[in-house]
Amino acid sequence: MYKKKLQAISRLASKRILATNGHLSRFQMRCLSTQIQAAVKEHQFHPAHLHYIGKHPLVYRSVGQELERAVAEYGSTESIVSCHEQKRYTFRSLIEDVDRVAAGLLKLGLQQGDNVGIWAPNNIHWYVAMLGAARAGMVSVGINPAFQGPEVEYCLKKVKVKAIIMPESFKTQNYYEIIKGICPELPHSVDGRIKSANLPHLKHVVVDTPNKLKGALTFDDLLGLSNPAERVDVTKLQRYIVPDSACNIQFTSGTTGQPKAAVISHYNFVNNGIHIGNRNQYDSYSRICVQVPLFHAYGVVITIMAAMSHGSALILPAAGFNPASSLHAIVDEKCTVIHGTPTMYVDLIKKQRELNLPLKTAKMAITGGAPCSPQLFLDIKNVLGLEHVRTVFGMTETTAVIFQSRPDDSTDQILNTVGHLQDHVEAKVIDDQGKTVAFGERGELCIRGYATMLGYYDDEEKTKETIGRDKWLRTGDQFILQADGYGRIVGRLKEMIIRGGENIFPKEIEDFLNTHPDICETHVIGVPCERMGEEVCAFVRLHDGLPKMSRQDIKDFCQGKLAHFKVPRYLVTVSDFPKTTSGKIQKFKLAEIYKKEHMTQ
16 A cells, blocks of 8 residues: 555656656645655554663673672571471571582582583472572573483483482482482492493482482582582682573473473573562562472572562472462461462462462562463452562573563553563564564564573574574564563464464463353364364363353354354363473373364364
8 A cells, every 4th residue: 555655646746747847846846745755654664673771781790699699688588488398598598508509519520511400399409509500600400390210311411411409209209219210320329429321421419318328419418518618619719600601401391392401691590580570579578489390490580580689588388389388378478479370370269269368468479481361360369369460471592581561560561461571672573584573563573682592502403593693582472562662472383273274373262261250271272174274172171160161152152252263163171281390281282182082063
């Protein structure tokens, strides 16, 4: 339309110029100029690109230096409380054990840059070990506590882990026996030094247990290895640890193939922690109920680093997510903030409806790790009796957060966006040709700035696929960027359903179905269809005690509210959803369930 209008004006100008033998009056020239300017202004292109500077500058500090700053400012304030272990640390007592871990690792012969695996649930030694590795100039490697032998073996080999720290057991898993299965030399090692044919890089196994296990050191052994002078050396070491160097490796929670290992720097960690905490208005009076796993980017950055930088206390209700334990911890420890993923909040709301505990001190919930439906936002606020519900949005490769709610956001911004672009982050949205689309149009979100990972460990090809030579990181998220800095996620590009040529984004259907009074939670996938290519299949979890839902019920509910091609062709009622430990729904497992329980209605 714009091109045609300019062509028409151009033809008009040519005719007038010819009619006057090339001599237009001043009035005629002004008229033509006004018409052209109006046409240009009407269709002026505003590319969906923003660089949000923010109010606070970036800092150039390592994690160890940030901990020292927190100790100096908040020394006697509680840093962490483990309810299930009945342990407490202030910031001042924390750094003492952190430096014991750092000095102990160095005493074992590990060097700066070595990778230290932490394979554990939310026990306090996870927190101490991660900070200890950072203070020693080493790289902590978060390993999912639900991983079994082959999965742990892959992680240890992929990033050449030199030492692993773990509990003896958790739930039904005996970690020590699993490690023995992949490292049979462990029981026969001398002085805690391992020589393994299968795991040639692994030199030490440290177990948080009172028991003496053959070949392994206890966590208390590690704490007791060093002397005071060696711990002083750890403090001196901090000036030589470069903030741009790696401090953590996060395994991505991919649904296909082996997980990739994202390498994150001290600079990423410290700055994102500061800016996340600023947005959430954390201070030394904030007490955060931690439901998310510490090994995950949500746990280690949004939770640990944000709390540490602002002198806030972390409260660990249980080793693994337990909604009843969370609610009791909020009451007993006077928590003011709750951290969780959407699926965790679904379970927390359900349990609170049963227990109806007085959550008087809780003021705010932070949700992230997966998209949250507007209905769930409202339920979180109303059932838990909170003043604020805020969201964070990002990915492992961007150190957890790239969009986040702001303190004065309106209800519409909270319910219908993933928040505002984070401070010092640059964002753009591109089409499938790599060209920037206009504000308000759909495309793939790309990010550039301090928060992007250093790359995938020992995988240059995958790194180049994700981060271009221009330093833009492609998120794989279908996104809409607004000119005011807020964004809306449409869905993952790979999750988009193509039905008879129509592009369908599951999140839109999920958000709508979650408003049904009988539905507790919904997840939508595409399933094969010979005629249409793909069909829409909805998996729903109903509120307790309700009978099974039929597809006709869904059709009636969608009538006049969703386009016909978006109405689920198949419906599967489930009692629970397959999830990763970090709370993400494993949609590939839903596809497997569909294949086994194919429904034709």
